[in-house]
Amino acid sequence: MENTALLEVRDLRVEFRTREGVAKAVNGVSCTVHAGQTLAVLGESGSGKSVTAQAVMGILDSPPGFVTGGQVLFQGRDLLTMGEEQRRRLRGAKLAMIFQDALSALNPVMTVGAQLAEMYQVHRGMSGKEARARAVQLMDRVRIPAAKERVNDYPHQFSGGMRQRIMIAMALALEPDLIIADEPTTALDVTVQAQVMDLLAELRREFNMGLILITHDLGVVADVADRIAVMYAGRIVETAPVHQLYEAPAHPYTRGLLDSIPRLDRKGQRLHAIKGLPPSLTAIPPGCPFNPRCPRAQDICRTDRPPLFPVAAGRTSACHFWKDTLDAR
Amino acid sequence: MSRYVARRLLQMIPVFIGSTFLIFFMVYALGDPVAALFGDKAPDPATAARIRQDLYLDQPLWKQYLHYMGQVFAGNFGTAFNGQPVTELMGSAFPVTLRLTIVAIVFEVVIGIALGVLSGLRRGRPVDTTVLLLTLVVVSVPTFVSGYVLQYLIGVKWRLASPSVSPEATFGELLLPGVVLALTSLAYVTRLTRTSLAENARADYLRTALAKGLPRHRIVLRHLLRNSLIPVVTFIGADIGALMGGAIVTERIFNIRGVGFQLYQGILRQNSPTVVGFVTILVIVFLLANLLVDLLYAVLDPRIRYA
Numbered sequence: 001m002e003n004t005a006l007l008e009v010r011d012l013r014v015e016f017r018t019r020e021g022v023a024k025a026v027n028g029v030s031c032t033v034h035a036g037q038t039l040a041v042l043g044e045s046g047s048g049k050s051v052t053a054q055a056v057m058g059i060l061d062s063p064p065g066f067v068t069g070g071q072v073l074f075q076g077r078d079l080l081t082m083g084e085e086q087r088r089r090l091r092g093a094k095l096a097m098i099f100q101d102a103l104s105a106l107n108p109v110m111t112v113g114a115q116l117a118e119m120y121q122v123h124r125g126m127s128g129k130e131a132r133a134r135a136v137q138l139m140d141r142v143r144i145p146a147a148k149e150r151v152n153d154y155p156h157q158f159s160g161g162m163r164q165r166i167m168i169a170m171a172l173a174l175e176p177d178l179i180i181a182d183e184p185t186t187a188l189d190v191t192v193q194a195q196v197m198d199l200l201a202e203l204r205r206e207f208n209m210g211l212i213l214i215t216h217d218l219g220v221v222a223d224v225a226d227r228i229a230v231m232y233a234g235r236i237v238e239t240a241p242v243h244q245l246y247e248a249p250a251h252p253y254t255r256g257l258l259d260s261i262p263r264l265d266r267k268g269q270r271l272h273a274i275k276g277l278p279p280s281l282t283a284i285p286p287g288c289p290f291n292p293r294c295p296r297a298q299d300i301c302r303t304d305r306p307p308l309f310p311v312a313a314g315r316t317s318a319c320h321f322w323k324d325t326l327d328a329r
Numbered sequence: 330m331s332r333y334v335a336r337r338l339l340q341m342i343p344v345f346i347g348s349t350f351l352i353f354f355m356v357y358a359l360g361d362p363v364a365a366l367f368g369d370k371a372p373d374p375a376t377a378a379r380i381r382q383d384l385y386l387d388q389p390l391w392k393q394y395l396h397y398m399g400q401v402f403a404g405n406f407g408t409a410f411n412g413q414p415v416t417e418l419m420g421s422a423f424p425v426t427l428r429l430t431i432v433a434i435v436f437e438v439v440i441g442i443a444l445g446v447l448s449g450l451r452r453g454r455p456v457d458t459t460v461l462l463l464t465l466v467v468v469s470v471p472t473f474v475s476g477y478v479l480q481y482l483i484g485v486k487w488r489l490a491s492p493s494v495s496p497e498a499t500f501g502e503l504l505l506p507g508v509v510l511a512l513t514s515l516a517y518v519t520r521l522t523r524t525s526l527a528e529n530a531r532a533d534y535l536r537t538a539l540a541k542g543l544p545r546h547r548i549v550l551r552h553l554l555r556n557s558l559i560p561v562v563t564f565i566g567a568d569i570g571a572l573m574g575g576a577i578v579t580e581r582i583f584n585i586r587g588v589g590f591q592l593y594q595g596i597l598r599q600n601s602p603t604v605v606g607f608v609t610i611l612v613i614v615f616l617l618a619n620l621l622v623d624l625l626y627a628v629l630d631p632r633i634r635y636a
Contacts, residue, residue: 059539061531092542099540104533107552108632109559118551122543154631170541 004076006210007033007056007095007178012070014048014055014234016281017063023281025051027234028070030308035177038204038211040221040242042257043231044278049214052231053180056212057097058087075177093123096171098181098200102163106155112139112166113151119173138169142199161192168200178210185220197224218261222246227314230254233279233289236308240315250317250326252294288319296321334624341616352608353394356601362386365599366410401609407602409595415606418591423610425498426587429579430572432500432507433514437565441515445522445561446554452527460523464516476509476582493584506583510576514568521564525557532556559629563622570618574611 014026026048033039041049054060055067058079072079074095079087099105107115116138117131126134132151139147142165144158155163164184171179184200185193201224204211213225221228221242228245230238230253238251249255256274276293279285285292291301300320308316311326319325363377363386372380381387385396400407406415444464448457467475483505484492490505529535530553538552577589584590588607595603627633 054536057540059536061536088542088544090542091540097537097540099533099537101533105537107534107538107556109555109630110551118543118547119541122541122547156632170537 005032005073006035006037006075007212008071008073009052009056010071010073012052012055012072013068014051014060014065015068016065021282024284025065025234025281026055027284029231029234029236031229031236031239033178033210033212035210036205036208037227038201038213038225040213040215040225040228041231042215042218042221042228044216046278046281047231048234048281049231050182051234053097053182053212053214057095057180058091059097089123092119092176093174094176095178095180096174096176098164098167098171098179098184100183101187102160102167103155103187105167106163108155111152111154112158116166116170116173119170123174134173138173139166141172142166142169142203144169159192160188161196164188164192164196165199168196168203172203172207175207176209178212179204180212180214182214183216184213186215186217193220200224218257230257233284234281235289235318236316237290237318238316239308240311244312244315248326250311250315250322251290251319252296252321252325253290255325256293296324330627334620337620337623341620344616345612348612349398349605349609350394352612353397353605354390356604357386357390357393362410362599362601397605401606406606406609409600409603410598411600415602418603419606419610422586422588422591422607425585426573426576426580426589428498428500429503429507429510429576429585429587430569432503433511433572434565434569436508436511437515437518437568441511441518442522442558442561445519446526448519449523449526449530449557450549452523457523460519464519467512467516472509472513472578473582475512476506476579479505479509480582496586498585498587503585506579506585509582510572510579514565514572518561518565522557522561525560526553529553529557559626562629563626566618566622566625569621570611570615573614 009029009031012026012029013024016023016025029048029052031039031041041052043049051060051065054065056072056079060067067080070080074090079090082090106112113132113135116135117126117128120126120131120134121128124131136147136151139151144150144162144165150158155166158166164187168184171181181200185196188196197220200211203209211224213221215221225242228238228240228242229236230245230251232253238245238249238254240250245254246258249258253274256272259272260274262271274293279289279292285302287300287302287304288294288297288306291297294301296319298320304320306318306320308318309322311317311322317325362384363372363380366372366380367377378387385393388396397407404416406419408414409418444460448460451457480492483489491502494502494506534556535548535552538548543552573588576585576587577593579585580587580589581593588611591603592607594600595607
């Protein structure tokens, strides 16, 4: 592995101050992404995946969202203590983001060409004509047929898959070092999902970018990710190289997630689901936040919050009983 | 697009006929214009009959209407009872009201949108609360109150502007009446802009714009405002029609010889050709303004396409 990490998040904390109370969305997340590596962040809705991504990008809705602690080191520099103008220049140019629903994430009243060209005009100071030509190249690059003719079309005139390609093109425009993709294929048809995912993986390899792939789809993860971080209630509960995690999870929550994948060889049986609901972020239970839903929960789980225990080289688990979980395949 | 415009123009025909017939019916059938001509004196029956025949009033109403419409399309709106051709009245009144409307629209656009943007970008702050409160006051005070108050304060007490408008009705003289006329709509424009801005500020594409590393002014101007002003522009478009015809109170207060003034006089003196003629033109203005708004909508929002 390379010696300096591309992105290192240390003990990141984010809370949302609302009228109903303070929701602790991210509670001490630490993770590392190296150049050319893909980290998948896995978790249910509300586990803090997207909020972590937004805090890293610096696009958190504030108020109500506030980063209350931690460091976000991007190529060794802390983004959180950086001036806003300096940080803006990095956004889009060095670290870019791909959003889930391209239809709402693209501006409905601007042509896709204008939205792509904007990147070059703002960050590179190109003329409109030059930038427009680069936009066409980009659209070719993400394999949009007849890019030259379609550059003046509006987002709603494209299919879902094509729109997501435009989103990807926009993120790739300035060849950033890190891309954060927030559920990039969730809004797409299954057939299109694979195409878009393959394209993203291919381009990532080509530009040797780091990729953070936020998803709740375990199927997507297996193909493209190097490492996985599983999030629960604003914490990372397990990190592992992707295949090790699939073979032997070291956290009961990960176990539960893996068991909930419908499998053809168990056709006819009841689908497995994790009991209960994720905790409200305004009232995270004491001890291990997963304890009310955990089949292994003991008294210690209700009182002591488990730290991330080193399980093996490059593996951690925030479970008091990680050993038992690991052994109980 | 052109097919849509053609269809809309065709649809205007029944609306035009219906509304003009209605006004024609109300004005001619519900009063006796010949009696009105003589005021308090009882007319000599022979003379009255002659006038009736001259003015086509001895015919059934539908024939009168057809005759009138035929005349209108030949450019003849008839003669007011004082002998002045109605077209001449229109020629003097419409330019005045048009100038008044332009002044009002400019105020609505410049001040209304500026205040809306100001409060929309600073939601919940003192500026926003103040603006909201002010618009509420403006909306709740009727024009004849705000008109007379402003006329007294600015025109009479402080002498910053003339309290009444000369027959020439220059743009300068129309500034104060323009403000009065614009006030209510201005408040609505402010509120509409603010709400629209607040709604779009939460949109996903704005977060995208932020993630692209665009500078704030570009995000606000290119992405936020462009989207937020769509409903505002269409509201202002529709308001043009309303301001043209609805200036009766304002024109009365400032003694402006515009459309509202002529209509008021026409109604007061049962001057049927004037009333019917002016309303006919106003109906056309309304219909065209509405068409314009619908077309504008398609230009501003590419998602809307008319076929």
